[in-house]
Amino acid sequence: MSQRTIHFKIYRYDPDKDAQPYMQDISVEVDSTDRKLLDALTKLKAKDDSIAYRRSCREGVCGSDAMNINGKNGLACLTDLEGLPQPVVLRPLPGLPVIRDLIVDMTQFFKQYHSIKPYLINNDPPPERERLQSPEDREELNGLYECILCACCSTSCPSFWWNPDKFVGPAGLLAAYRFIADTRDQATNERLDNLEDPYRLFRCHSIMNCVDVCPKGLNPTQAIGKIKDMMVKRMV
Amino acid sequence: MINRIVVGAGYGLKDWIAQRATAVIMALYTVIIVMAVIIVAPGDFEAWRGIFACGPIKFATFIFFLSLFYHAWIGVRDIWMDYVKPVGVRLTLHVLTLVALVGYVGWIASILWRV
Numbered sequence: 383m384s385q386r387t388i389h390f391k392i393y394r395y396d397p398d399k400d401a402q403p404y405m406q407d408i409s410v411e412v413d414s415t416d417r418k419l420l421d422a423l424t425k426l427k428a429k430d431d432s433i434a435y436r437r438s439c440r441e442g443v444c445g446s447d448a449m450n451i452n453g454k455n456g457l458a459c460l461t462d463l464e465g466l467p468q469p470v471v472l473r474p475l476p477g478l479p480v481i482r483d484l485i486v487d488m489t490q491f492f493k494q495y496h497s498i499k500p501y502l503i504n505n506d507p508p509p510e511r512e513r514l515q516s517p518e519d520r521e522e523l524n525g526l527y528e529c530i531l532c533a534c535c536s537t538s539c540p541s542f543w544w545n546p547d548k549f550v551g552p553a554g555l556l557a558a559y560r561f562i563a564d565t566r567d568q569a570t571n572e573r574l575d576n577l578e579d580p581y582r583l584f585r586c587h588s589i590m591n592c593v594d595v596c597p598k599g600l601n602p603t604q605a606i607g608k609i610k611d612m613m614v615k616r617m618v
Numbered sequence: 619m620i621n622r623i624v625v626g627a628g629y630g631l632k633d634w635i636a637q638r639a640t641a642v643i644m645a646l647y648t649v650i651i652v653m654a655v656i657i658v659a660p661g662d663f664e665a666w667r668g669i670f671a672c673g674p675i676k677f678a679t680f681i682f683f684l685s686l687f688y689h690a691w692i693g694v695r696d697i698w699m700d701y702v703k704p705v706g707v708r709l710t711l712h713v714l715t716l717v718a719l720v721g722y723v724g725w726i727a728s729i730l731w732r733v
Contacts, residue, residue: 544700547623576626580699584630587696613631 385411388422389469392433396482403480412463419466420447420459435484442597445532448475449484455534455595475537477546490546491533491553498550498558498576503569519565526560526605528598529553535592535602541585548581552592552602555583559605562612574613583609637692640685647682651675670733683726687719
């Protein structure tokens with residue numbers, strides 16, 4: 383089996399040992415069957431088990447292994463090793479506090495996500511089987527429900543870097559529109575009220591960094607635009 | 619006072635619309651003034667003055683500057699909101715920005731109606 387070497391430059395920081403973060407140069411041999419960046423990271427972890435990163439499903443569903451790869455946020459498990467410029471520079475997601483190496487504290491991110499009430503609000507008694515939607519109404523939820531909350535988008539957004547405590551961020555706003563657009567939800571007005579704020583929604587200036595990095599190919603900017611459209615419709 | 623994060627000022631949409639509306643007004647004015655200059659082809663000071671002495675152009679120019687100032691207010695306030703965290707400092711900067719912009723409105727009115 384043919385082997386090749388992958389060179390890495392990895393952000394290292396262990397608050398128990400290091401006074402400050404540093405970049406470590408390290409290489410690892412990978413086999414021809416190692417196709418994704420995460421495969422190389424697994425080999426790297428076997429070589430030096432002090433390197434810390436999150437991972438779980440290894441197929442782009444759980445969103446655990448989001449990191450900054452050569453300057454752009456992405457999932458290690460979906461990033462092809464083939465054609466990846468070397469040395470591969472790996473940093474933690476920008477803008478969030480680092481716990482250790484490539485692991486960040488996502489508390490703020492999830493706080494914003496929870497603030498939009500990411501669940502269906504419907505006060506009618508539940509029907510015997512399920513709440514139905516027409517195929518057209520269901521169509522609107524495509525491109526919204528697929529979000530895996532990896533935080534690649536929100537941590538590539540300058541508005542989220544400057545105001546992570548006040549700006550909901552692209553991931554949270556995409557989820558907000560997912561429920562605003564849902565015809566089974568009865569809290570549309572409250573949801574719009576909740577977002578009509580110079581910080582929570584209107585920090586978004588549509589620079590589309592979120593669209594650029596989303597590993598699932600979703601479009602938070604478009605969802606944010608639709609929220610604004612609905613607010614305009616409600617006001618005018 | 620406990621430092622709680624408070625949001626929910628309840629504005630934002632109107633400013634967002636205003637920013638877009640004022641941008642459209644400024645773009646339209648640019649077209650109008652470029653056309654006026656092409657048509658009149660002013661060669662001397664009096665011809666330039668003639669363009670701006672005309673009532674409709676005076677009106678359009680004043681609206682253009684009002685749009686510019688309102689647009690600038692929203693944009694500059696956004697910068698203060700992003701980069702200036704202490705509330706007192708931010709409020710001071712907001713007030714100073716407003717004072718300057720209101721002053722500019724008076725200034726541009728006096729310039730336009732002197733022509």
